[in-house]
Every structure is written in C-alpha cells, then in structure tokens.
Amino acid sequence: MGRRYIVKQRARIDTITGPVNLPYGTEVEAVEDYLIHQGRRLCAVTSRKAHLYFARDDDGQGRERGALTLAITKRLEKRDKDHQARWDRVWEDPGCQKYRHPEHEDHFIWDHAFFEAPVEDLRHIAALIGARE
Structure with a gap:
C-alpha cells in the first residue's frame, strides 16, 4: 500500500x-x-x-493541507500594494525558510516539502501573510 x-x-x-x-x-x-x-x-x-x-x-488532514497550500500560494501571487511586504515576512521567517527550495538563492520557491508540510506549519505561514483557507 x-x-x-x-x-x-x-x-x-x-x-x-x-x-x-x-x-x-x-x-x-x-x-x-x-x-x-x-x-x-x-x-x-x-x-x-x-x-x-x-x-x-x-494523516487525514489532506483537505486542510490542500486548502492551506492553495491559499498561501494564491495570496503570495497577488500583486497589490502589500505584495512585497508579504514576501519580506516569508523571507525573514525561520519557519518558512525550511520550505524554500535550496537551489534558488535569489528567489523564494517552495520546495516539495512545503506541499507535504504539517498543517500546523502551514497555518503559521498562512497567518503570517494573511491568507485565508
């Protein structure tokens, strides 16, 4: 299985x-x-x-994990006056850094681990940038 x-x-x-x-x-x-x-x-x-x-x-949390990853990526893609401020918070947060793809030093690209992260970590990132499920 x-x-x-x-x-x-x-x-x-x-x-x-x-x-x-x-x-x-x-x-x-x-x-x-x-x-x-x-x-x-x-x-x-x-x-x-x-x-x-x-x-x-x-872990039975796939629906929430999926909703959170979609909400986070959608919120970060939004080009408004707070776009750069959201990204700055992501860059500065140690909890986000562990999910940054290591091969991209000058761009923040989510690593595969982000998409399989514990729901608690995803809730933290969503709260950090104001993303809603």
Whole structure:
C-alpha cells in the first residue's frame, strides 16, 4: 500500500496516461514516486501538477493541507500594494525558510516539502501573510 493523497481542487488535466477529470476529494495513492488512480499513473509526486492538484492525506488532514497550500500560494501571487511586504515576512521567517527550495538563492520557491508540510506549519505561514483557507 502506498501513501494516500486526495484531490485538493478539481483535476481536469492531462496525465502520463492521458486526460483525467477527478473531482475534489478523490483519493489517489502514491506508489514508487507516482500518483496513481484506478491503476493509472497520473504524475510524479514531486511534479508541478501534483503540487497544484493533490495533497498528502496520510494523516487525514489532506483537505486542510490542500486548502492551506492553495491559499498561501494564491495570496503570495497577488500583486497589490502589500505584495512585497508579504514576501519580506516569508523571507525573514525561520519557519518558512525550511520550505524554500535550496537551489534558488535569489528567489523564494517552495520546495516539495512545503506541499507535504504539517498543517500546523502551514497555518503559521498562512497567518503570517494573511491568507485565508
């Protein structure tokens, strides 16, 4: 048995094995670093598609984890007068630093660990930048 994941927002996407249309909350499994649904490979666990559409759910907190990662990334993408201030708080926060992709020194890019982070850490980041689930 692999690790459990759920769809965190409707996944109407092209996958390794063709197009799928998976509704919110659909359970999928990770086997050998790929997300699998009904025996079909969807994408790599660490891929952008996995980060956009799926959330780890081994601990039963996949729905909240998915909502938080979506809210955080959406809030940080918003280009308004507070855009830079939000990013400054992220850069200065030690709790956020452990989820920064190490290969990007001059840009803050979330590492794969962010998308599988404990819900408590994600709540902290969301509160830091004013993101709402």
